[in-house]
Amino acid sequence: MIDFTTPFFTIYNSYQIFINKFKVNYFKIQNQNEKSVDNSNAQLIEQSQIEPCRSCTDFQTFNRMRRQEYSQTQVPLVPLESNKKETKRIEKQRDDCPLDKDELGRSTWKLLHTIAATYSDKPSAEEQCNTEQFIKLLPKVYPCETCANDFSEILKYHQPDVSSQKAFAHWMCEVHNMVNKKLKKPLFDCSKVNERWRDGWIDGHCD
Numbered sequence: 772m773i774d775f776t777t778p779f780f781t782i783y784n785s786y787q788i789f790i791n792k793f794k795v796n797y798f799k800i801q802n803q804n805e806k807s808v809d810n811s812n813a814q815l816i817e818q819s820q821i822e823p824c825r826s827c828t829d830f831q832t833f834n835r836m837r838r839q840e841y842s843q844t845q846v847p848l849v850p851l852e853s854n855k856k857e858t859k860r861i862e863k864q865r866d867d868c869p870l871d872k873d874e875l876g877r878s879t880w881k882l883l884h885t886i887a888a889t890y891s892d893k894p895s896a897e898e899q900c901n902t903e904q905f906i907k908l909l910p911k912v913y914p915c916e917t918c919a920n921d922f923s924e925i926l927k928y929h930q931p932d933v934s935s936q937k938a939f940a941h942w943m944c945e946v947h948n949m950v951n952k953k954l955k956k957p958l959f960d961c962s963k964v965n966e967r968w969r970d971g972w973i974d975g976h977c978d
């Protein structure tokens with residue numbers, strides 16, 4: 772007697788094997804895609820982290836990031852490891868290059884303290900208004916974003932005191948100290964702010 776069910780089972784079995792193989796391959800591809808998405812995200816994050824930005828980083832870090840970036844693309848900016856003298860040369864910051872975060876900070880503080888040092892003892896209403904506006908606008912244009920955001924926060928709770936030269940110089944010293952504190956730098960003695968920025972030190976070494 773002919774068994775008609777046998778060809779049916781054979782076909783059914785082949786179909787099952789095909790489906791299983793398809794499933795295995797399909798999920799293998801899915802997993803690979805997921806992994807590659809993860810990797811590309813990680814790469815993107817890494818790239819954004821090493822994106823060099825002079826005014827948001829200090830000079831040493833900026834240089835390190837640029838070196839890292841160029842070594843990854845196999846196109847070294849300057850012969851680094853092979854030439855120690857060259858390495859030394861670029862580690863020392865020149866004064867005819869764009870500013871890094873620290874140089875920008877130092878220059879800005881110099882400007883701010885000098886504005887405070889030369890501020891009127893009895894400022895007019897207009898002078899007070901302009902000076903206050905200037906300080907409040909600074910974080911909106913300051914080229915280091917982290918610094919600007921933190922300075923904005925400081926300004927929310929410490930409104931500029933522009934009532935007199937002494938008050939303004941003292942206020943400037945205090946907000947500078949808040950940044951110093953955040954950066955774990957030594958705090959400045961604010962009773963000496965006019966010696967430092969206006970009159971020169973009592974021992975006369977600035978005369």
Ligand SMILES: Cc1cc2nc3c(=O)[nH]c(=O)nc-3n(C[C@H](O)[C@H](O)[C@H](O)COP(=O)(O)OP(=O)(O)OC[C@H]3O[C@@H](n4cnc5c(N)ncnc54)[C@H](O)[C@@H]3O)c2cc1C
Nearest residue numbers: 873876877879880917918921922944945947948950959964
């Ligand atoms: C508004 C602003 C926000 C900043 N925020 C950041 C930040 O978030 N992160 C960051 O890494 N950098 C920030 N910086 C830069 C940072 O404050 C420094 O300028 C930088 O690290 C270089 O420091 P420095 O040690 O050379 O001296 P600086 O802090 O630049 O000081 C320059 C000189 O000012 C004198 N001085 C120091 N403290 C005082 C004071 N309290 N009163 C009066 N005179 C003083 C000293 O003689 C010193 O040599 C900011 C700068 C500014 C202007």
